[in-house]
Amino acid sequence: MPSVDERDEPTEYRQTPYKAPDGATEVLLIRHGASAPARPDRPFPLVDGHGDPELAPEGRDQAERVGERLADEPLDAIYVTPLRRTSQTAAPLARRLGLEPRVEPGLREVHLGEWEGGLFRKMVAENDPVAQRMFAEERWDVIPGAEKNEAFAARVEEGLVRLAAAHAGGRIAVFTHGGVIAQALAAATGSRPFAFLGADNGSISRLVRLGGLSSLRGFNDVSHLGWSVPAPLT
Numbered sequence: 001m002p003s004v005d006e007r008d009e010p011t012e013y014r015q016t017p018y019k020a021p022d023g024a025t026e027v028l029l030i031r032h033g034a035s036a037p038a039r040p041d042r043p044f045p046l047v048d049g050h051g052d053p054e055l056a057p058e059g060r061d062q063a064e065r066v067g068e069r070l071a072d073e074p075l076d077a078i079y080v081t082p083l084r085r086t087s088q089t090a091a092p093l094a095r096r097l098g099l100e101p102r103v104e105p106g107l108r109e110v111h112l113g114e115w116e117g118g119l120f121r122k123m124v125a126e127n128d129p130v131a132q133r134m135f136a137e138e139r140w141d142v143i144p145g146a147e148k149n150e151a152f153a154a155r156v157e158e159g160l161v162r163l164a165a166a167h168a169g170g171r172i173a174v175f176t177h178g179g180v181i182a183q184a185l186a187a188a189t190g191s192r193p194f195a196f197l198g199a200d201n202g203s204i205s206r207l208v209r210l211g212g213l214s215s216l217r218g219f220n221d222v223s224h225l226g227w228s229v230p231a232p233l234t
């Protein structure tokens, strides 16, 4: 029998923290740690035509920090791409969780055509006219021989579909690349192609996928990277 107080009290509907919908897949997109510097006299080795540098020392430190950050998170699986900077970044977390990383080739970096092997960084650093056009038009394929935006978007989407189907209702960590994170978040939000370009090395972005649609829950979380000076906001 309800007390007099309970009987008279109207039901309250409180605001509560976000919870992913039933059946959704939470996808943590982690950009690999900083890779070795590009040098014109020593191009990166290629894997399937993609530059494949190893992690730089600061990238290995970022990998350890990602491992510490995610060590207590419930994760069903860890994914990497065929490029070693992702598996090297995933290694500390995989060790802590006792999970064997799986390879998802669809989430390898955009193919940069004739600018693979390290030349991309040089052209961007030198503000080459083609690099200027690439940023202005937000198209990878202004680089000679580079992957078309549409083909890249399709394979990233196919990769995410595969992972979401394999982990419905679950949560996964995907160690991937700056271009892939930009593409996945642009597709999730309907933004310009390059609106999310520039995720930091070792950063964590977060998507929740359900029924083929993604919601953006976080972009470029670097709170675990121990930056001694807070990044400027302007």
Ligand SMILES: O=C(O)[C@H](O)COP(=O)(O)O
Residues within 6 Å of the ligand: 031, 035, 109, 118, 120, 121, 176, 177, 178, 179
């Ligand atoms: O800086 C680079 O070498 C390219 O932008 C590749 O980006 P990634 O290191 O995130 O794959």
